[in-house]
Amino acid sequence: MERISQRYGPFFEPTDWLETKYKRERPNNAPRPLVLNTGTIADAAGSGYVELGKTKVIVAVYGPRPPIRARAGVENAMSGRITCEVVKSSFCYYSCESAKIPSRGFSEEERLLSIRLIRVFEPIVILDKYPKNSIDLFVVLLEDDGSAMAAMTLATSLALADASIELLSLVSSATVAVSTKHEYLVDPDRIESENAVGLITVSLPLHAAQLCEIQHNGKLSVEDWLSTVQLAVEVAQTIGNSISQFLLQESKNKETYPLSS
Amino acid sequence: MFAVSKAERSYLLETVETGTRLDGRSLYEYRPISLQVGVLPSASGSSRLRLGETEVLVGVKVEVGETAESSTENVHIYFTVECSGSASADFLGREAENWSSELQKALESAYSAASVFDDERLKLVPGKFCWVFKVDILVLDTGGNMLDAIGMATRTALSTTLIPRVNIQQSEGTFELEIDDNPSACDNLKVEGAPIFLTFSLIGSHFVLDPSVQEETCSRGRLSVAVDANGDICYVCSFGLLDAVELARLLTIMKKTGKVLLDRLDECVRNGNSS
Numbered sequence: 001m002e003r004i005s006q007r008y009g010p011f012f013e014p015t016d017w018l019e020t021k022y023k024r025e026r027p028n029n030a031p032r033p034l035v036l037n038t039g040t041i042a043d044a045a046g047s048g049y050v051e052l053g054k055t056k057v058i059v060a061v062y063g064p065r066p067p068i069r070a071r072a073g074v075e076n077a078m079s080g081r082i083t084c085e086v087v088k089s090s091f092c093y094y095s096c097e098s099a100k101i102p103s104r105g106f107s108e109e110e111r112l113l114s115i116r117l118i119r120v121f122e123p124i125v126i127l128d129k130y131p132k133n134s135i136d137l138f139v140v141l142l143e144d145d146g147s148a149m150a151a152m153t154l155a156t157s158l159a160l161a162d163a164s165i166e167l168l169s170l171v172s173s174a175t176v177a178v179s180t181k182h183e184y185l186v187d188p189d190r191i192e193s194e195n196a197v198g199l200i201t202v203s204l205p206l207h208a209a210q211l212c213e214i215q216h217n218g219k220l221s222v223e224d225w226l227s228t229v230q231l232a233v234e235v236a237q238t239i240g241n242s243i244s245q246f247l248l249q250e251s252k253n254k255e256t257y258p259l260s261s
Numbered sequence: 262m263f264a265v266s267k268a269e270r271s272y273l274l275e276t277v278e279t280g281t282r283l284d285g286r287s288l289y290e291y292r293p294i295s296l297q298v299g300v301l302p303s304a305s306g307s308s309r310l311r312l313g314e315t316e317v318l319v320g321v322k323v324e325v326g327e328t329a330e331s332s333t334e335n336v337h338i339y340f341t342v343e344c345s346g347s348a349s350a351d352f353l354g355r356e357a358e359n360w361s362s363e364l365q366k367a368l369e370s371a372y373s374a375a376s377v378f379d380d381e382r383l384k385l386v387p388g389k390f391c392w393v394f395k396v397d398i399l400v401l402d403t404g405g406n407m408l409d410a411i412g413m414a415t416r417t418a419l420s421t422t423l424i425p426r427v428n429i430q431q432s433e434g435t436f437e438l439e440i441d442d443n444p445s446a447c448d449n450l451k452v453e454g455a456p457i458f459l460t461f462s463l464i465g466s467h468f469v470l471d472p473s474v475q476e477e478t479c480s481r482g483r484l485s486v487a488v489d490a491n492g493d494i495c496y497v498c499s500f501g502l503l504d505a506v507e508l509a510r511l512l513t514i515m516k517k518t519g520k521v522l523l524d525r526l527d528e529c530v531r532n533g534n535s536s
Binding site: 112115120122200205210211212213214215216218221222225226233 | 358359362363370374375481489492494495496497499502506508509513516
């Protein structure tokens with residue numbers, strides 16, 4: 001019984017959780033344990049898998065390949081394009097939210113996430129090198145326990161690198177929530193994000209002092225907002241370093257493998 | 262789809278480099294705004310706003326609805342954005358849906374963060390009945406920067422919205438709502454806390470406020486921020502490679518311009534009502 005309720009979340013709308021039961025089990029400035037993997041999908045040109053605590057994302061990259069669904073002008077375009085399909089699995093929803101699962105097609109949220117992901121990677125992928133081609137991203141959000149967009153960005157970054165698609169830089173991402181008690185919570189889980197006063201997700205390329213995407217929901221003063229962004233940038237940079245470490249390790253393993261066999 | 266030729270693009274980029282823009286504006290200047298209120302007789306509040314070539318029409322409908330027992334809100338607000346197919350070739354099929362869900366999301370997020378409707382007079386029966394505001398937005402023409410135009414038009418439409426007075430009678434645990442049918446027995450909705458959006462486009466290495474459609478086509482990125490009258494930030498969305506160091510400067514400009522715009526909008530509505 002215990003196990004089922006843990007797995008599928010509450011059967012009722014969790015309204016007063018934060019005040020009564022909820023307690024953050026790690027320091028405010030610590031992200032959750034990060035699990036990275038590449039090459040999980042055999043068929044794809046490249047794939048990435050990321051776990052941020054209970055948030056799990058898998059991304060497959062197909063391409064560069066000629067566009068499957070031809071749109072006027074794309075076949076002759078001088079630069080490539082990115083398409084993206086985000087799917088939230090049914091494990092992302094609480095039992096009380098079953099009405100939110102789309103019966104067919106994509107939900108509004110999935111559509112918005114796809115647009116955001118394309119916008120993050122459009123300036124990063126060197127699309128001029130892939131004229132008349134499309135790079136197709138297929139993202140499955142296996143489980144959503146907060147900071148889903150950050151996890152998706154990380155996984156896509158891994159998958160694109162795994163597919164050997166030319167990028168300006170690896171992209172890293174982090175979420176910071178500002179709680180009602182005005183604490184900065186790094187990498188918030190779902191309850192923390194839903195109860196936050198402000199929630200900021202920042203994506204940035206690792207090798208430049210620039211930002212690819214900022215998304216902020218909630219109300220903050222300008223000073224608070226800037227310091228929250230600053231914190232998110234620092235966290236994203238640390239996460240980014242571990243991603244590049246991981247990819248280096250992976251490529252070394254790949255190099256030695258054919259020699260020994 | 263709007264397109265610019267290579268020559269046009271490089272001319273635009275060079276002009277922005279010198280600190281002016283193709284239509285003669287400075288970098289942080291809005292296009293002329295014209296505003297009309299009370300354009301839809303069947304809506305409780307409405308406005309029509311023209312920002313340069315961009316034109317939007319907003320209608321607000323007010324209803325009494327039932328609410329969940331746990332909810333403490335006085336008002337449920339729903340936004341629907343419709344991008345008219347005649348406005349732009351971008352608004353065909355899927356594209357229109359993407360545009361409207363994005364704009365809707367921005368409005369929802371900004372209004373829920375700003376807690377606009379904390380007015381005591383809007384209280385019906387907490388946990389039982391609440392006001393339902395349906396804001397219908399129609400984009401009639403696009404000349405760039407739809408979000409800002411929509412934000413301003415929505416705020417003005419809400420500020421001219423009339424709320425009928427309601428008598429609440431309680432008898433044995435059931436509530437009876439009696440809506441005053443005298444058309445003059447209405448209160449004006451207070452929207453001091455409602456945010457407006459300000460959008461920057463990144464062109465070359467410069468940021469320009471209120472981009473026109475040409476500028477949007479040539480831009481490398483965008484930064485949209487919702488600010489309220491206190492200068493607090495209610496929503497941010499940016500994409501494209503922005504310099505991290507520029508953020509603080511841009512936000513100060515936004516705070517200042519936002520204040521000026523909000524004051525001007527309020528003044529326009531006040532003068533329009535009195536004359």
